[in-house]
Amino acid sequence: MTASLADIQDLFQDRLLTGRADIAAHLTSGGPFLSVYDHAYVARLLDIMGEDFPAVHTLLGDDAFAEAAGAYVRGHPSTARSVRWLGARFRDWLGDTPPWSDLPVVADMAAFEWGLGLAFDAPDADVLGGAALAAVPPEAWPVLGFDFHPAFNTFELSHEVAPFQQAVAREENPEAAPAPFADGAQTWAAWRDGATCQVRYRALAGDEAAGLALLRDGGDFQTLCETLAGFGEADAAAPRAAGYLRGWVEAGWITGLSAPGLSWA
Amino acid sequence: MTRCQNPFQGFGLGLRPQHFPDILGPAGAEATAGVDWFEIISENFIAVGGMPRRNLMAVRNSRPMAMHGVSLSIGAPDPLDAAYLKGLKDLVDLIEPAVVSDHLCWTGAHGVNLHDLLPLPLTEETLDHVAARVIQVQDVLGRRIVLENASTYVTFTADTMSEWDFLAELTRRADCDLLLDVNNVYVSAFNHGFDPADYLAGIPADRVRQIHLAGHEHNGDHIVDTHDAPVADPVWDLYRRAVCKFGAVPTMIERDANIPPFADLVDELDQARRLAAQALDGAAA
Structure with missing residues (x-):
């Protein structure tokens, strides 16, 4: 048959x-x-x-x-x-x-290359301008939620892999194998510059990484402040959160703001 | 910007990222003067942004474009991938291509994608299956699709018809068009021992919307369709015969590996242009 x-x-x-x-x-x-x-x-x-x-x-x-x-x-x-x-x-x-x-450096290198790749060709999205934060009404701030650009992504690294990867990308021979970070694992971010489409990356501070993880998981500005307060002086948390937020908006990481039950122009 | 409205005719090249600097750089107008249109690999631009999307649109605004897919998997046993089709439709709406093509093949089953153009048994069952799915795809896209003959390295004991008869009947049942890959005809003819002239004779001329040319690797007892070398002389000869039968069909060089400088591909494309002109002159004489 x-x-x-x-x-x-x-x-x-x-x-x-x-x-x-x-x-x-x-x-x-x-x-x-x-x-x-x-x-x-x-x-x-x-x-x-x-x-x-x-x-x-x-x-x-x-x-x-x-x-x-x-x-x-x-x-x-x-x-x-x-x-x-x-x-x-x-x-x-x-x-x-x-x-x-x-050989954990190998997984670190893979994480870094994958993160840069995501930043390179993720779908486009309109990012917030600086004026958007100024327009948020006071009652919205505690429950304010954030949408992130598809190209923005984070990953954990325990080794200083960037110089090695950059040398390979320039088709040069890297001088040395990546060394471990003295203070242990760090969270890094990769994203895309909106004007040039160039991929950027940097290490995040510990409280910044925790705050970003919370917001990307649906958390709001109030809980961001509470998270940052856990890392230092409680009185400094709100201005520190506002400072981070301005930086994230300037970098083009944020594409939208929303607050349940509230709307504004 | 407005999409380029030039007619889809003449001679094109596959758009490869290595060549974006040549095409979009300061000398791009001169470098691309002999290229009438470009073909993209659809999957490379579905749900993609950043520099690839920016470059794609810059090229599209200066040239007509064809979309060529590798993952439609028109012969697969799984239902058509609705998310993939939506992404394909979004890209079609964005770049307004002259042609949307894929291959007569399957690429995997049970959710797996093997990322290869796998051969189909040439039977009535397959014909029914593929024709129904082509109609489904065309309904989603709102336009005819174009299917390419893939190179094959095996045939099935279940086969009951030739590939050219299969394709001719498929175009009739599903009202789709064909992309004739002349190199693939040559490769399959060598591997399976049929006469490529029979293949050309069996293809309905009014369905051929586009022609591909590419290089291959000759291994003595079989040929592999590698797309990593210039077009071989016997394929040029077959192309000349194809032009005599099918006329001035938009033709392109397809190179996917061992990619040479852009100017080399433009030179090779000029060879296609010259051969086609000679063939058309000969046919008219």
């Missing part, structure tokens, strides 16, 4: 994902050139990983990168329409999977 289209596709996909040979029985002459598909599947995905993570590649070297990226793509078949998202879980996988998890 002739196999159905769906059956043939199941066998073909199984071949590419697991190497099993059952599809050959459905191919003319056993499919002498079936290996073209075997080779193309992994080779194409490894090329994409190399393009998305050139600094991880440099850090690991050709063989180790091929081993790591190969194991990753075999273990994580893509589910996205665009190969752009193939490496979305690479950082977490590197951090969780021996032997790469014994």
